[in-house]
Amino acid sequence: RPERDRRVLVVLDTGRTSAGRIGDVPRLDAALDATLLLAALASRAGDRVDLLAVDRTVRATVEGAHRTDVLARITDATATLEPALVETDGRRLVTEVLRHSRRRSLVVLFTTLDATALREGLLPHLGSLVSRHTVLLASVADPRLEELARGRGDVAEVYGAAAAERARTERAQVAAELRRHGVEVVDAPLAAFAPAVADAYLALKSAGRL
Numbered sequence: 001r002p003e004r005d006r007r008v009l010v011v012l013d014t015g016r017t018s019a020g021r022i023g024d025v026p027r028l029d030a031a032l033d034a035t036l037l038l039a040a041l042a043s044r045a046g047d048r049v050d051l052l053a054v055d056r057t058v059r060a061t062v063e064g065a066h067r068t069d070v071l072a073r074i075t076d077a078t079a080t081l082e083p084a085l086v087e088t089d090g091r092r093l094v095t096e097v098l099r100h101s102r103r104r105s106l107v108v109l110f111t112t113l114d115a116t117a118l119r120e121g122l123l124p125h126l127g128s129l130v131s132r133h134t135v136l137l138a139s140v141a142d143p144r145l146e147e148l149a150r151g152r153g154d155v156a157e158v159y160g161a162a163a164a165e166r167a168r169t170e171r172a173q174v175a176a177e178l179r180r181h182g183v184e185v186v187d188a189p190l191a192a193f194a195p196a197v198a199d200a201y202l203a204l205k206s207a208g209r210l
Contacts, residue, residue, distance in 0.1 A: 004046030006210035008201070009101050009133075010035050010074075013111035014081060015055035015088030020112070022140050022190045028083050030140045031110035034194035038108065039074055041198050043067035045205065049074075053081055054096050055088045063100065090121035094129050106134045106210045108197065113139040113187060115170040123177070130182040134209050137178055138186040138197045141171075 012018070012035070018028040039049045049070050053060040060081055065073040088111070097107055107129065111122070129135055175185045184204065188196035204210055 006047045006205070007101065007103060007105040008038070008042045008047050008049045008210070009097065009105045009107050010038065010049065010051045011093065011097060011107060011109045012051070012053040012060075012078075012081070013055065013088050013093070013109065014053050014059050014084055015117075016083065016085050017088075017112040017114055017117055018055075019083035019085065022142055025190060026083065027112060027140055028081070030190055030193055031138070032078055032081075034110065034138065034197045035074065035078075036071060037194045037198050038201055039070050042201060043070050047205075047210070050100065051077060052096060052100055053078065054093050055084045056086050056092060058096060059084070061100070087117070088121055090123070090125050093122065094125040097129060098132065101133060104133055106136060106201070106204060108136045108138060108201070110138050113137075113171045113174050113185075115174040118174055118178075123181070126178075126181050126183070134184070134204060135182070136184040136186065136197075136200055136204070138188075138193070138200075140193050141187050141189045 012028070012031055014028060018026065018031070020027050022030060035051065042049050044067070046067070048067075049065065051060065051062040051074050052058065060077040062070070062073045062077045101107065111118070171187070175187055178185050184200060186196050186200050
């Protein structure tokens with residue numbers, strides 16, 4: 001039987017990449033929807049849920065919320081949250097996570113699988129995080145890459161397809177690199193994103209990895 005009273009820390013990357021849109025939905029909005037589903041599920045399962053939103057500075061926090069009011073606390077804390085058009089400071093993000101989570105936790109980081117942003121921001125500081133916590137990185141996949149990669153109608157579409165294929169390859173490579181560092185990765189399209197994050201939490205919980 002899965003243990004109760006585990007800790008889940010949701011981390012929202014509110015930097016530049018969170019402003020990107022998947023269809024008509026900003027990445028940050030998709031992350032917030034998944035956060036609320038995850039918080040509802042984890043609190044119902046008897047786990048504690050905290051929240052941290054950060055880019056170059058801390059934008060919002062929720063700590064110590066009771067399971068009966070955690071959804072309201074998260075909703076209030078993120079109601080006015082907007083993407084900041086700055087590059088997220090990976091060192092600051094990891095430092096804040098370690099400061100907020102002194103006991104072992106599941107850290108669910110909502111960010112993007114943008115290779116440049118991760119390699120220059122988070123990856124250099126990842127070791128200290130995965131050595132102390134279970135880390136799950138969740139990113140919304142952009143279906144436009146799949147569409148562009150199939151384009152063969154004219155020269156412009158062929159160039160677009162090549163660029164999309166390169167982006168998909170880089171995304172897969174950075175996901176593999178994260179997994180080698182011990183990070184669980186969720187890379188799912190918008191319609192399946194929140195359930196995929198919830199399923200990953202349940203799988204880790206049932207495996208006793210929280």
